[in-house]
Amino acid sequence: MTTQKILLKLTVNGEARQALVHPMSRLLDVIREDFCLTGTKEGCGEGECGACSVILDGSLVNACLVPAIQAQGSTMRTVEGLAGVDLSPLQQAFLHHGGAQCGFCTPGMLVAGTYLLETDAVQDEDRAREGLSGNLCRCTGYVKIVDALLAAREGRP
Amino acid sequence: MNDYAHIGRSVLRREGRAKLTGAALFTDDLKIEGLLHGTTVRSRVPRGRIMGIHFEEGFPWEEFIIVTAQDIPGKNVVAHLIQEQPCLADGVINHAEEPILLLAHPDPERVQDARERVRVDVEPLPPVLSIEDSLRCDPVIWGEDNIFKTILITKGDPERARAKGHLQLEATYYTGAQEHVYIEPNAIIGEATPDGVLVRGSMQCPYYVHHALHELFQLPLDKVRAAQVETGGAFGGKEDYPSMLACHAALLSWKAGGRPVKIVYDREEDMACTTKRHPSRTRIRSAFAADGTLLSLDVEFLLDGGAYMTLSPVVLSRGALHASGPYRCPDLRIHARALATNTPPHGAFRGFGAPQSLFAIERHMDEAAHRLGLDPAELRRKNLLRTGDAMATGQIMRDEVDLIALMDRALAEIRYAEKRASYPVLNAGDEPVKRGVGFSVFMHGGGFTGSGETMLHSVAALEGTADGQVRVLAASTEMGQGANTVFTQVAAEALQAPLDLIVVATPDTGVVPNSGPTVASRTTQVVGKLIQDAALAMRKTLLDAGYLQDGDVAAAIRAYVAQHGTLRTESQYQKPDFVQWDDTTYRGDAYATYAWACYAADLRIDLVTYETQVADFVTVQEVGRVLNPTLAAGQIEGGVAQGIGWGLNEEVIWRQGSMANHQMSNYLIATAVDLPRIRVFFEERPYAYGPGGAKGIGELPMDGPAPALLNAVQHALQITPRQVPMTPEVLMDLVEGA
Ligand code: FES
Ligand code: FES
Numbered sequence: 001m002t003t004q005k006i007l008l009k010l011t012v013n014g015e016a017r018q019a020l021v022h023p024m025s026r027l028l029d030v031i032r033e034d035f036c037l038t039g040t041k042e043g044c045g046e047g048e049c050g051a052c053s054v055i056l057d058g059s060l061v062n063a064c065l066v067p068a069i070q071a072q073g074s075t076m077r078t079v080e081g082l083a084g085v086d087l088s089p090l091q092q093a094f095l096h097h098g099g100a101q102c103g104f105c106t107p108g109m110l111v112a113g114t115y116l117l118e119t120d121a122v123q124d125e126d127r128a129r130e131g132l133s134g135n136l137c138r139c140t141g142y143v144k145i146v147d148a149l150l151a152a153r154e155g156r157p
Numbered sequence: 158m159n160d161y162a163h164i165g166r167s168v169l170r171r172e173g174r175a176k177l178t179g180a181a182l183f184t185d186d187l188k189i190e191g192l193l194h195g196t197t198v199r200s201r202v203p204r205g206r207i208m209g210i211h212f213e214e215g216f217p218w219e220e221f222i223i224v225t226a227q228d229i230p231g232k233n234v235v236a237h238l239i240q241e242q243p244c245l246a247d248g249v250i251n252h253a254e255e256p257i258l259l260l261a262h263p264d265p266e267r268v269q270d271a272r273e274r275v276r277v278d279v280e281p282l283p284p285v286l287s288i289e290d291s292l293r294c295d296p297v298i299w300g301e302d303n304i305f306k307t308i309l310i311t312k313g314d315p316e317r318a319r320a321k322g323h324l325q326l327e328a329t330y331y332t333g334a335q336e337h338v339y340i341e342p343n344a345i346i347g348e349a350t351p352d353g354v355l356v357r358g359s360m361q362c363p364y365y366v367h368h369a370l371h372e373l374f375q376l377p378l379d380k381v382r383a384a385q386v387e388t389g390g391a392f393g394g395k396e397d398y399p400s401m402l403a404c405h406a407a408l409l410s411w412k413a414g415g416r417p418v419k420i421v422y423d424r425e426e427d428m429a430c431t432t433k434r435h436p437s438r439t440r441i442r443s444a445f446a447a448d449g450t451l452l453s454l455d456v457e458f459l460l461d462g463g464a465y466m467t468l469s470p471v472v473l474s475r476g477a478l479h480a481s482g483p484y485r486c487p488d489l490r491i492h493a494r495a496l497a498t499n500t501p502p503h504g505a506f507r508g509f510g511a512p513q514s515l516f517a518i519e520r521h522m523d524e525a526a527h528r529l530g531l532d533p534a535e536l537r538r539k540n541l542l543r544t545g546d547a548m549a550t551g552q553i554m555r556d557e558v559d560l561i562a563l564m565d566r567a568l569a570e571i572r573y574a575e576k577r578a579s580y581p582v583l584n585a586g587d588e589p590v591k592r593g594v595g596f597s598v599f600m601h602g603g604g605f606t607g608s609g610e611t612m613l614h615s616v617a618a619l620e621g622t623a624d625g626q627v628r629v630l631a632a633s634t635e636m637g638q639g640a641n642t643v644f645t646q647v648a649a650e651a652l653q654a655p656l657d658l659i660v661v662a663t664p665d666t667g668v669v670p671n672s673g674p675t676v677a678s679r680t681t682q683v684v685g686k687l688i689q690d691a692a693l694a695m696r697k698t699l700l701d702a703g704y705l706q707d708g709d710v711a712a713a714i715r716a717y718v719a720q721h722g723t724l725r726t727e728s729q730y731q732k733p734d735f736v737q738w739d740d741t742t743y744r745g746d747a748y749a750t751y752a753w754a755c756y757a758a759d760l761r762i763d764l765v766t767y768e769t770q771v772a773d774f775v776t777v778q779e780v781g782r783v784l785n786p787t788l789a790a791g792q793i794e795g796g797v798a799q800g801i802g803w804g805l806n807e808e809v810i811w812r813q814g815s816m817a818n819h820q821m822s823n824y825l826i827a828t829a830v831d832l833p834r835i836r837v838f839f840e841e842r843p844y845a846y847g848p849g850g851a852k853g854i855g856e857l858p859m860d861g862p863a864p865a866l867l868n869a870v871q872h873a874l875q876i877t878p879r880q881v882p883m884t885p886e887v888l889m890d891l892v893e894g895a
Binding site: 040043048082101104105110137144 | 167172173175176178185387639795820
């Protein structure tokens with residue numbers, strides 16, 4: 001890439017961050033390499049698996065498809081920002097229900113699930129499944145992930 | 158009733174918290190100083206001779222580390238069962254993804270760019286691209302006859318018995334390749350100097366990698382080390398292939414004077430180049446009495462092994478040993494062969510040959526029922542094995558399992574009888590959506606085949622630490638299936654200690670003994686037992702030394718270690734006394750025990766789009782004692798999802814010996830909307846030789862879905878599908894051709 005680097009400034013998990021990057025770098029690489037937030041994963045690099053899901057200015061996006069410049073001035077949440085002192089209710093439900101097996105899809109699932117809960121898109125099992133359909137998991141067959149999401153919505157463990 | 162403190166309880170996943178916060182570090186997440194990025198230049202031709210390698214002129218090649226076969230310090234081989242597959246092609250090419258040359262550079266983009274600037278001139282030779290071509294020896298590409306391995310299992314006289322049959326049936330069944338699509342692609346970091354080689358990465362079997370590095374570098378065993386890093390799914394796909402990556406990364410590092418080299422495949426490379434499930438062709442000739450009694454079976458089972466032998470003989474063996482299904486058959490012959498073709502070597506994938514042969518027999522039973530005018534459940538009732546019956550190899554079924562009751566439970570859960578009767582009536586209407594219900598009955602042998610476990614001599618150990626903890630030392634890896642948690646439960650139970658006392662050590666060949674590979678549904682059943690025994694031995698040591706009077710295990714360990722310096726107990730595999738096996742005749746106890754199951758599917762098939770939707774899926778299985786219900790159900794659900802994919806959607810499209818659809822966008826694995834709520838029921842009968850009574854379960858759920866689905870397709874549409882995946886295109890051809 002020959003283009004000039006830009007100073008990218010954004011709020012990541014509530015903290016002001018900046019990095020000198022090529023404007024067309026993938027946001028995924030900026031998150032992983034420049035911000036050292038390796039919780040966000042790369043499973044395909046083509047927008048199919050959702051392992052790289054992050055919440056960018058209130059929208060759920062695949063960070064592997066977003067050029068860095070698009071994140072200029074934005075507010076971003078990654079899996080590292082989901083827990084407070086303790087796990088979030090969704091993280092707790094994942095732990096309790098066995099929603100994570102190998103754990104590689106899990107950060108993306110949690111970010112997508114958090115987005116779905118916050119946008120009230122989990123009224124029932126069908127809606128939960130639809131909401132998660134951009135995130136692939138090869139380990140679980142989704143049953144326990146869906147259960148965790150429904151439990152978190154109802155405030156159950 | 159549960160008399161145990163930890164066993165049988167849904168103990169939370171030990172590494173769960175790290176996986177939920179993003180703290181768990183996978184290979185590509187590790188920060189390493191001075192890292193180089195490696196990549197692979199491959200053949201694009203399925204078979205040929207390398208005539209020359211050209212590097213684009215004017216490109217700064219001096220910046221790059223370049224490795225060819227000539228740079229290998231020891232043997233140019235990725236050692237496995239035999240020493241056959243080259244680490245880098247030298248002169249000849251046997252498949253279209255064969256690695257030829259390696260490159261490394263500090264900048265990952267530069268190295269990918271450079272890969273495009275290397276041209277390999279290949280003189281093509283005619284390839285063998287199918288089982289049929291391989292059988293015809295057109296041309297011979299391996300040995301004298303393209304056959305990696307032949308297995309023959311015989312009992313009685315199937316030809317004579319066949320002649321007495323009221324129904325004689327012959328049919329051929331086909332299954333396609335399947336890609337694992339673990340969500341974490343393969344990733345390895347190698348560091349190699351003459352003083353020693355260390356490889357870390359995503360892998361199932363550190364000691365396989367260790368063996369391969371030892372042969373490649375011809376260094377002493379204690380100078381090579383392989384350590385697993387958190388692994389993002391494997392399913393067999395990281396059983397033998399990581400040895401290849403490990404060799405490549407280590408070679409680049411060797412040439413770079415010991416600088417660490419990382420190789421991470423992108424999704425396309427991972428899908429195209431790594432192993433897949435063996436495609437198969439199974440011809441079954443059977444004979445039945447008028448009442449449905451199975452009289453004779455003659456099975457010809459063929460696997461496409463790809464370009465090198467790798468694991469094919471063992472996959473073939475498991476396939477052959479499951480080929481007659483869970484049935485009594487006095488006269489049978491199973492003739493199995495693994496064949497060479499010029500595709501990338503096929504390898505381990507959950508089920509390991511059994512899904513292929515069980516698919517054939519379970520479809521065949523439904524076809525036979527149809528021809529005999531019997532309900533498929535009736536036919537099975539006549540023929541299912543009962544305790545004390547002889548199996549194909551003469552093995553006496555010891556497991557006290559009532560397979561008929563198991564089947565009936567699954568059928569009741571899915572309301573089989575009612576749907577069997579009502580769907581044809583519904584389907585006679587004009588609605589384009591047709592309904593069908595079907596099921597399969599099957600088993601899966603736990604642990605290595607035959608004398609395999611005895612030959613492995615697996616060892617696991619426990620170590621008490623100065624601060625009162627217990628480290629579990631085993632080479633068996635956590636890859637999502639829950640090994641860490643189950644090992645913790647088993648060790649804590651036997652020691653009568655709290656869970657928090659137990660720490661499962663990283664599987665690193667420099668630290669842990671060889672408990673064998675993490676495969677074959679053996680981790681809980683076989684290695685778990687070793688850990689249980691080592692823990693019982695540790696408890697006895699503490700008791701005998703007088704440290705455990707008040708029951709405080711941590712305090713006892715601290716005191717013991719303070720007094721004696723170390724506390725370590727080991728256990729080595731001992732085969733159960735009753736297990737007798739003859740590898741030359743294929744007679745005897747093929748597996749010490751089996752898990753048994755019946756899976757049932759309820760389908761909706763849309764005759765406008767030819768899409769098949771699984772409306773309900775029921776699994777009933779007998780797996781010994783369930784050590785952790787949540788983890789066990791998770792294994793079944795995940796395995797069923799993969800099985801449904803193999804049955805309906807996951808099609809590897811081959812073009813000149815390469816996977817053409819090597820992207821997630823055109824090789825489709827199921828999303829949450831494609832699957833029903835998979836229903837899981839366990840029957841628990843403690844197995845005397847498993848830890849806490851457990852048997853292996855990891856592979857079982859892969860075996861049942863495909864035949865259950867296609868049996869339901871036959872019920873819905875009155876056609877006889879004989880191949881998977883049953884994609885909409887295949888189904889359309891079948892329906893419109895019918
Ligand atoms: S890595 Fe971004 S969607 Fe797969
Ligand atoms: S838990 Fe492994 S891919 Fe989802």
